[in-house]
Amino acid sequence: MSYDQIEVPEDGEKITFDEETGELSVPDNPIIPIIHGDGIGTDVGPAAQKVLDAAAEATGRSVSWMRVYAGASARDKYDENLPVDTVSAIRDHRVAIKGPLTTPVGAGFRSLNVALRKKLDLYANVRPTYHLDGVPSPVKNPSAMDMVTFRENTEDVYAGIEWEAGTDDVQKVKEFVEEEMGYDDVIHDGPVGIGIKPITEFGTKRLVREAIEYALENDRDSVTLVHKGNIMKFTEGAFRDWGYELAAEEFGDVTITEDELWEEYDGEKPEDKVVVKDRIADNMLQQLLTRTADYDVIATMNLNGDYMSDAAGAQIGGLGIAPGANFGEGLCLAEPVHGSAPKYAGQDKVNPTAMILSGRLMFEYMGWKDAGKLIRDAVEKTISEGDVTYDLHRQIEGGTKLATSEYADKVVENIHELA
């Protein structure tokens, strides 16, 4: 495979995907595309690469990194935000990792993150939230949090169907809504921006299917559908209904509803069943704090998922810690939850743990569970010994404040010690 804009490493082999069996085939020396990203991406990208290399080598493998570009680095090199070669390289190599990309608010280009997820049809954004020993937290019992959020990644108000105030297009949509659809006393007079919130049965069911399969494979107790269906009945309410429908249709013998749990099992969950329940989003945000341990796997739409996983991330130490990955059909693009934090860019200051643990998720998807465990253990050892970056240092007594690169070196040292 050759690309106009990308250098393909000479050593290393491609990861392949068999569409018939759904199996990924991963060599011991895969080529993995990496986008360092904007802002602090230039700090956390190389730091994570170093740690991932160490974990791969300690488990008898190696990674041939293929630098690909998006955002500021792509504008510098090719004068475009998201080169077509970047998207093709990720699609061709199946598994990739990226740092954060800046999105201007209001005017300017649309989110490159959203564009990548849409172009590659990465429909599930998976964000595990678990507590690492030694990480300071604003809540009393952070270890109660062990949750994985499945956030639908292609629909909802993120679909990008919106019209700017003052344009002919928005006027047309307004007239259609008022005159054809009869909502003539809802939109206030004067300038208005209008957006559309599509939620499909297809998008909902493939996301909820992933969440239930994950719960079954990983011995999780429950899957919670999070929605605001009391208000948005035909979008978020439909998500809830289609979610339950999918559970009954495809997993009827291994799932039960909360009502069935109480009516048939007196609240004692049978070991071989996953409970499928639902919560309204605003209630869910307070339940995350007050009844943390009751939640296991979450399936929700794009916007709810974004808010919820940031809030959950804060409970286990903040954005510097929170990893994520986007999944499609035989595709994985790992990325931290945090953004490009431009005020810290290039200062060798921020916490690379979120990007490192996103790499762990990517390795696990590749079947490298031993390397993934080594990464988690080494990160936990580093933090427990008080070797931390500024964000955690300001919340603990004592400890050593390290730069991004020094922290990554410590994690590498601990990988060597634990291997």
Ligand code: NAP
């Ligand atoms: P942000 O970049 O996530 O930063 C918000 C705050 O979170 C930072 O000021 C810092 O808090 C903390 N933080 C984030 N990453 C950290 C790290 N690695 N280590 C330690 N602390 C960290 O959010 P934002 O300022 O709202 O967004 C900036 C840009 O990023 C925007 O253009 C946005 O669109 C983009 N963004 C991109 C992605 C993505 O690429 N997937 C995701 C979210 C946002 P303190 O200052 O309190 O220490």
